[in-house]
Structure formats: C-alpha cells, structure tokens
Amino acid sequence: MHKMTEKLHNFLLEHIDEMSQPWLDWREVEEYSICTADASRETTEYLREQNQYFTRTIVNVLKEGSLDTLSSWAQETATKRAQCGDPLYGSIHYFKKFRLIFLERIEAFVDLHQSRLKYEDTFSWNRVVNEAFDRMIELFTMYYGQVADAHSYAQKMRISELSTPVISISNKVGVVPIIGQVDEYNSSNFAERIMMQTKNLELSCLIIDLSGVPSIDTMMTNELFQVVKMLDLLGIDAIITGIRPEIALTAVQLGIDLDKLRTYGKLKDAVNKLLH
Template sequence: MKTKALHDFLREHADSMTAEWLHSRTYEPNSVYSSDTPDHMTKELKEQNKLFIMTLVNLLEDPLNDRLSSWAQEIATERALSETPLYRTIHQFTRFRFIFWEYVEKYISIHKDGITSADILYWSKSIHSAFDHAIELFTRYYYQVSDARIEAQKTIIYKLTTPIIPISDEIGILPIVGDIDTHRAQLISETAIKKAEELKLNYIVVDISGVLLIDTMVAGQLFKMIQMLKLLGIDVTITGIRPEIAQTATQLGIDFGNLATFGQLKHALRYLFRDQSN
C-alpha cells in the first residue's frame, strides 16, 4: 500500500516535476534542451517528459508492464536524427533523476511516521534501476539510428566516389580510390554493372592504382563483378596493379591470366583505342 501511494503521488506531480525540469534548463547553443528553444519545442519536451514519468511509474508498479523500450526508441530516434550529442541527453536524464528523487523525498517527509528505512532502500533501488534501464535503452537505440545514418551516408559517398567515366561511346573507366571494405566492394560492383548497362559500354577499364590493400573478401567481390561484366559482353581491363597487390592476389589464388592487365591507365587506353581502330 505504501508503495502504491508513492506511485500515485508521483503521477499526481508529473506536471510539477516536468515544470521544474524545464525551468532548470540553461542556454545550450544549437541544443533541443536549451532554455531558448521555441515554444513548440518546449511543449514537445513537456509531453515527452510527462510520458516518461508515467511510463517509469507504471514500470515501478508492475515490472511486467515495461513500455520504456517504445518510449526510448522514439526519443532516441528523434535525438539521433536531430544530431543531438548523446552526452547532452544523458545529462538530462541525470538532472531529471535528481528532481524525481526530490519528489520521493517530499513524499517520505509527508508520511515519515509510516515509512521505514527498508521502504526507502527498496524505493531507491527500484527507482535508480528503472532510470538506468531507461538510459541503457535510449543509448542502444540512439546508436542503432546513428549507425544506420552513417551507413546510409557511406553508401551515398561510395556511389559518388566510384563512378564509371565514359570516355567514348564504347569505353568507360572505373577508378577505385582509397580503402575498400566488403560493403564498399559490393556497392562498387552493383553501381558499375548498372551504369555499364545504362551506358551500353563494350569496354571497361578498372583502375586500382589508388587502392592500398585488397583482402580476400574484397578481391572476391571485385572479381565477381568482373565476371558479371564479362557475362554481359563487356571486356574488362585492369590497370594499376602494383607489385604488392599482385603478390597478395597470387597468395590468395587469384588468377589474372584471363584478364588484360596494364601497369598504367594510359597504356590500357592506348591499347583499346588502337584495337578499336583496327
């Protein structure tokens, strides 16, 4: 009964707790939590915090009624998409935890004659555990959204930085520059095949002079791309194979024997244009 009475007290004071939290804000440039945020944003923060209180108290009342996950996912998604630094939201959790516990202390002060130290210890453990649970969930979802955004941005960058450059109606160049992981190698393959078909190319020169290292997975993906281009009737030439990459390819069991290879791009182009003129 004492615990239920505490929960009812906390629900009844949700508005007051939220108001204190909003009032305690300070000026933070370009932050959703700044004291100078527009009224509509302050209203949104108010509703989000009140929902947090109700969800938190429901969890304290019934551990099986855990709806913190959906709340944390929604807020984490908003904060990640708005690029709010994680530390700022964690700081707000810390500030509000202090306010929340102050209201628990107010309840204890009002009903001190009927409350034991065991009650206080139990409330302390359960409340702090619930806050920790909320922070953990928020952090997990925040990183999921952030990672997804980073991967999406990487995909766009990779597509922009690995174009096929047509230099004639029949010949295109695919320059590959920088580090290549398996994900990027797959994107290069998909983009190259699609673009080669669109341009109706007969020859593609894959220039890897700007690639530093090639591991087994990346090499396999690139050579799979080459085979698919050949199946489409496109002749593939490779240029820029440095000695260390050639040595690595040999160690990996990759056979360059069936491919036209040149040390420099200009040599490959000279060969292809001469071949076309004959």
C-alpha cells in the same frame, strides 16, 4: 498496491510540473542538441511534454510493479533523437540529472510522512525507481543505436553508389574509379551495379582504376578479379589501372595470372592508348 505507495504515486503526479521545470532550467546552450537552452518555445514545450510523459511512465512502474511499459517511451524518443542527430551522450547526461530531481521529490514525500513510513518502504521505492531509470537508459540506448546504425548504413550505401559510377568516355569505353577501401563496395552489390551500368551504356571496354585504393586484402583482391572474369563472360574487355605492388603480390599469391590481363600503371596511359 500498498497504501503509502499509492500516496507516493499520486503525490508525484500532482508535482509533475515542479519536476519538469527544474530539468528545463538546468539546460545549457549546446550545439546540435534538441535540449539546448536556447531552443525555440515550441521545442521547449515539446521537451516539457516529453519529460512529463517520461515521469508518468516511471511513476506507473511504482504503481504496477512492471518495467514492461518503459519500451514505448524509449523507442519513440530515441528514434526522434537519433533522426535529428542529437548526441547520445547528451541524452544520457539528462537522464542522470532528472534521476536526481525525481529522487529529491520522493525525499520530499518521505519528509512529509516520516512518522507513517517504514524503512522498507523507502528502500523499496529507491530500488524500483533506480531499476526503472537504468532499464529506460538501456532501452533508449538500444533503440538509438538501431536507428543510428540504419541511418549510417543507408548513408554508406548512398555514398557507395555515388562513388562507383561507370563514366563513359567514348561510345564504347568506360571508366570506373574505385575510391577508398574496396571492402566498402563488397557489401553493396558492387559487382552487380558495375555490370548493369556497363550493359546499359553498351560498352565494350571498361577501365577499372585502383589508384585511389589505399590498401586491399586477399578476400577483396579475389572479389575484384571475379568482377574482371564476369566482364569477360559478358564480352566486355576489362583493363585495370593503378595497381599497387601489394595488390599485384596478393593477386599472384591467389594464383591470378596477371599476364592475361590488360594493365596500365596510370589511368591516363590506358585512356590515351584506347582513344588515340
């Protein structure tokens, strides 16, 4: 390692507290952010430790010349921020602020050693530090996105499971009200869950109510009527209620014979017919 680069490395580590404190002081009160200025003392100290860990990671890039060490901090921190729902844009904003603090500390070192430095030295340090910050932001964003996507998918699955129950209205008759877009159910084993619930309840008739479906495309219409066919194979009578004109049109275009299906315009009509 170049002698002056080594001095800069040591200088930055010696002033690590003087970099983290201005960053903490710069915070503002922000709702739903771990970095809010009114955070507890424990949270503030956690942020200080996290920031100093970040600083050492960036400084190590100056020493080693490799960006490979950045992934660990990015993954650990992004995972925690995503899990607690901290806004991504807020984290990027704090990256931007700390980059300025970090570069100002390098400028202070340059002022102390102007006579011994070459232009190439300062240019190289600036390039390396900015490259490290940019790469860290890329990694942080990637890991944050992965955790956020996984959380969103899990939440969607939980909502889907709750929104497609087979409701038993008698010993042999059940209702499954479909709410929202049908394509939300296609990726969550909708058909399999309906079959399992219907079988467990020992139903002989299942009403599929579509009155809560705002729209449906060709693929999902076909998927829905495949469920009806599977119910028929299991000896379960399927009734569809609340079919909108566009759903009926799509079914006809697919060659589905609606005359062979028991349909009702309203759910209450089917229930009254079956129970009374």
